[in-house]
Amino acid sequence: xxxxxxxxxxxxxxxxxxxxxxxxxxxxxxxxxxxxxxxxxxxxxxxxxxxxxxxxxxxxxxxxxxxxxxxxxxxxxxxxxxxxxxxxxxxxxxxxxxxxxxxxxxxxxxxxxxxxxxxxxxxxxxxxxxxxxxxxxxxxxxxxxxxxxxxxxxx
Numbered sequence: 460x461x462x463x464x465x466x467x468x469x470x471x472x473x474x475x476x477x478x479x480x481x482x483x484x485x486x487x488x489x490x491x492x493x494x495x496x497x498x499x500x501x502x503x504x505x506x507x508x509x510x511x512x513x514x515x516x517x518x519x520x521x522x523x524x525x526x527x528x529x530x531x532x533x534x535x536x537x538x539x540x541x542x543x544x545x546x547x548x549x550x551x552x553x554x555x556x557x558x559x560x561x562x563x564x565x566x567x568x569x570x571x572x573x574x575x576x577x578x579x580x581x582x583x584x585x586x587x588x589x590x591x592x593x594x595x596x597x598x599x600x601x602x603x604x605x606x607x608x609x610x611x612x613x614x
Contacts, residue, residue: 493527494587497612502592503538503578505564520563522582525589526553532584536561538572539579546570553588 503520526532532555535548549566553559563572563580572578582590 492587494589496584496587498582498590500580500592503563503580505572505574521593522561523591523593524553524559524561526555526557526586528586529555530586531555532586532588534582534584537581541577
C-alpha cells in the first residue's frame with residue numbers, strides 16, 4: 460500500500476481565534492475592489508418567440524451585474540450589430556453593494572434591441588463591477604439555459 464500524499468495546506472481566512480475577520484464597513488468586501496470597468500459579451504441573440512408562461516419563461520438575454528464597491532456604479536451598455544451602427548448607450552445604475560440583472564429584452568432607451576438578430580455588447584462602468592451573461596432560450600418546450608462570464612481585458 461502506497462503512503463497517502465499530503466495535501467498542501469491552504470491559507471486560512473480565519474483569524475487566530477477561528478473567526479472570520481471583520482469586513483470593511485464601507486465596502487462590504489475586503490480591501491481590494493472586485494471586477495473591472497470594461498466588459499464585453501461577444502455573443503447575443505434574443506429569440507423572437509418563447510414557450511411557456513411569461514415573464515418567467517420568456518426567451519431572454521441577461522447581463523448580471525455585481526457592484527461590491529461602496530459607490531453606486533453608473534453603467535453604460537453599447538450594443539453592436541453585424542449590419543448597422545451600434546445602439547446605445549443604455550444607462551443603468553447598480554447601487555453600491557448590490558447586484559442588478561438587466562434583461563436586454565427590456566432595454567428600450569434609446570431603442571429596443573431587435574429580436575432574432577445577432578449582436579454583441581460592451582459594458583462600461585465608472586467603478587469596478589463583475590459581469591455574467593445568461594441566456595434563456597425557450598423556443599422549444601425543452602428549455603436551454605446558458606451562462607458565461609463576460610470578457611474583460613487587464614486594466
